Amino acid sequence: MNIIVCMKQVPDTNEVKIDKKTNTLMRQGVRSIINPYDLHAIEEALRLREKMGGKVTVISMGPLQVIESLKEAVSMGVDEVILLSDRAFAGADTLATSYTLSRAIDKIGNVDLILCGKQAIDGDTAQVGPGIAEHLDIAHVTYVEKIIDIDEKEITVKRLVDDGYQIIKAELPVLLTVLKEINEPRLPSIRGILRSREMDDIPVWTADDLDIDRNLIGLNGSPTQVISVDTPQLDVEARIFEGDYQTQVDCLLKALMEQKVL
Amino acid sequence: MSIFVSDKCTGCGLCIKHCPFAAIELRDKKAFILDSCTLCGACVSICPVEAISISRKEESDNLGEYQDIWVFGELSDGEPVPVVYELIGEGRKLADKLNQKLGLILAGTNLSGLCKELIDYGVDKIYMIDKEELGVYNDEYYTQLVTELIRTYKPAVLLLGATAIGRSLGPRVAARVRTGLTADCTGLDIDPRSGDLLQTRPAFGGNIMATIVCKNHRPQMATVRPGVMKAAAKVSGYQGEIIQHDLDLSQVRLKSRVLETVKEIREGINLGEAEIIVAGGRGLGSKENFKILKELADTLGGTVAASRAAVDNGWIGQEYQVGQTGTTVAPRIYIACGISGAVQHIVGMKLSDIIIAINRDPEAPIFKYATYGLVGDLFEIIPIMIRKLKEGISLQEVGLR
Incomplete structure (x- = not known):
């Protein structure tokens, strides 16, 4: 089974704070992490490889700093990693991104299964997975909670929808986007960490390495454009209670009773 | 690199503070764009002296041919899901602003009763495809049908609910017709002069709100978060037409099939x-x-x-x-x-x-x-x-x- 996982490195958006004075984002110290949903995609790929044999390749598009995240994937146990990095890819929206990734997958060739996380926590679009499938002219299934059955030709999955679930059978190759509920991602192994440290020649593909239409990548290949960005305005004044915990709780309950909300 | 900092830059550093990706530095008292720039445009809109610009190839052909606001009529068990009424309400407003028509895509089986009912919510044109095979939603048939309707009737805007189905179908259709799709919008407006759909959505993990346009491609597609827009009210006796479109599905070789659909009420929480x-x-x-x-x-x-x-x-x-x-x-x-x-x-x-x-x-x-x-x-x-x-x-x- 030849499996490809599409991974995105994202800023840990849970850590983003706002500077009250300037009303701007404070991004100092915000780490870059593997998109949490993608960890589940990697885990599912590793489990399938353990069951059926084969190879797991993780691909990602972004600046060179993504190599750190790719090494983390290696430490989890994936076989190969490839970075797509080129200024020509910058500014890509979901259409251009899915096109670029699909060209890389086409170059890798003979793929049976493509796994993506449900969405990335920075953009939350959930559009790249289905976009890749369309560019490759294969089927896709979103919101996969469980792989029920798989053989060399077909896969059966449980897919969540808004008011329940569906059981879907698809022929391979197919692209799945997976939910967190599908598995519990493993931690990196010692052996994996050692291997990732020794790996100093991670392949970096540029636009020249791909059979690609340059009008369809990066900013020029992106129909959508951001025209303005606003930080939501927030303004409240707080009353912080003092004293030991008993006193603080008493003060709180008193205040709530005074306001007649309790 | 297609982002430029002109000599107008005063080195005030405002863009550095506003860049969500820490991709700007001050070098020689001027803003310097680093490789980690994603061309998101946050700096362009914040710069007080308009010193930063992003250049992009502008190509647009025959955008004027594309008219009307369309809504995808997602059905569950033959009934429209609630967001469809919200999209009709919002679509009506946008259509009125442009002085254009509001269209609705309705696909499935036994639709004629439903068509008449939905017109009363203020729909001008219902594009109906009534076929046995469309009774259960399937990405491949539906991508084909929506694409064919777009190519035949050329709408300026297509709105879908940001439901499981809308977010699966939307990107597939957008990739096939090669147009822009904005995910999970919480606000929509239209520029009556250019016809540009102004699509607002949370970005960067919800820490900022971005307004996105799709200037040079049509239709402008967006999925819209359920529960945000106001649902359309019923207008009895509204005059709308039903356009029956015949679709040849034999050219689509299904690669996936829904074996079973189960309704499941999950633990009831209503935050x-x-x-x-x-x-x-x-x-x-x-x-x-x-x-x-x-x-x-x-x-x-x-x-x-x-x-x-x-x-x-x-x-x-x-x-x-x-x-x-x-x-x-x-x-x-x-x-x-x-x-x-x-x-x-x-x-x-x-x-x-x-x-x-x-x-x-x-x-x-x-x-x-x-x-x-x-x-x-x-x-x-x-x-x-x-x-x-x-x-x-x-x-x-x-x-x-």
């Missing part, structure tokens, strides 16, 4: 309507620790919720998430326990009447937004609260009399 919410964040530390929040919530007659950090850690289900990318809430009392206060969370709960923050870190941003703050270990404070509430607090005890 949006809760009066009292007790929410936990990263400070909870584990799944098990949510029990103590549950006990406090039960004591107060409230509901448990969570920040994105807790959900991302897998301690609690996504349906409990409050914030820009979760549910927006406005209860009477919101108790934030071990939540530091990321912007995307604050945005989802700031309309609460009373916000109580319990956090170990007195510097946590949440205290800036709270009505009341308790600084300390939530695992000690909450049991005291529970005990006092259970004992029944007398006015004397808290020193009111």
Whole structure:
């Protein structure tokens, strides 16, 4: 089974704070992490490889700093990693991104299964997975909670929808986007960490390495454009209670009773 | 590199503060764009002297041929899902602004009754495809049919609900017709002069709001978050037409099949309507620790919720998430326990009447937004609260009399 996982490195958006004075984002110290949903995609790929044999390749598009995240994937146990990095890819929206990734997958060739996380926590679009499938002219299934059955030709999955679930059978190759509920991602192994440290020649593909239409990548290949960005305005004044915990709780309950909300 | 800083740059550094990706530095007293730039445009809109510009190839052909606002009529068991009425309401407004028609795509089986019913919500044209094979939603048939309708009738805008189906179908169609798609919009407007759809959505984990346009491609596609737009009201006797479109599905060789569809009512939580919410964040530390929040919530007659950090850690289900990318809430009392206060969370709960923050870190941003703050270990404070509430607090005890 030849499996490809599409991974995105994202800023840990849970850590983003706002500077009250300037009303701007404070991004100092915000780490870059593997998109949490993608960890589940990697885990599912590793489990399938353990069951059926084969190879797991993780691909990602972004600046060179993504190599750190790719090494983390290696430490989890994936076989190969490839970075797509080129200024020509910058500014890509979901259409251009899915096109670029699909060209890389086409170059890798003979793929049976493509796994993506449900969405990335920075953009939350959930559009790249289905976009890749369309560019490759294969089927896709979103919101996969469980792989029920798989053989060399077909896969059966449980897919969540808004008011329940569906059981879907698809022929391979197919692209799945997976939910967190599908598995519990493993931690990196010692052996994996050692291997990732020794790996100093991670392949970096540029636009020249791909059979690609340059009008369809990066900013020029992106129909959508951001025209303005606003930080939501927030303004409240707080009353912080003092004293030991008993006193603080008493003060709180008193205040709530005074306001007649309790 | 297609982002430029001109000589107009005064080196004020405002763009550095506003860049969500830390991709700008000051070099020689001028803004310098680093390789980590994603060309998001935040700096362009903030620059006070218009020194930063992003260049892109502008190609547009025959955009004028594309007219009308369309809505995808998602059905579940033959009935429109609620967001369809919201899209009709919003689509009507946009169409009126452009002085164009509102169209609705309706595909499935036995649709004629439904068509007549839906026209009464203010729909001018229903594009109906009535076929046995379309009774159960399938990505491949539906991608084909929506693409064919777009190519035949050329709408300027196509709106879909940001449902499981809308978010699966939307990107597939957009990739096939090669146009732009904006995900999960919470606000829409239209520029009547250019016809550009102004699509607003949370970005960067919900920490910022971005407005996105698709200037040179048609249709402009967007999925719209359910529950945000106002549903259309019924207008009896509205004059609309039904356009039956015949579709040859034999050219589509299905690669996937739905074997079974099961309706399942998940654990009933409705954060949006809760009066009292007790929410936990990263400070909870584990799944098990949510029990103590549950006990406090039960004591107060409230509901448990969570920040994105807790959900991302897998301690609690996504349906409990409050914030820009979760549910927006406005209860009477919101108790934030071990939540530091990321912007995307604050945005989802700031309309609460009373916000109580319990956090170990007195510097946590949440205290800036709270009505009341308790600084300390939530695992000690909450049991005291529970005990006092259970004992029944007398006015004397808290020193009111």
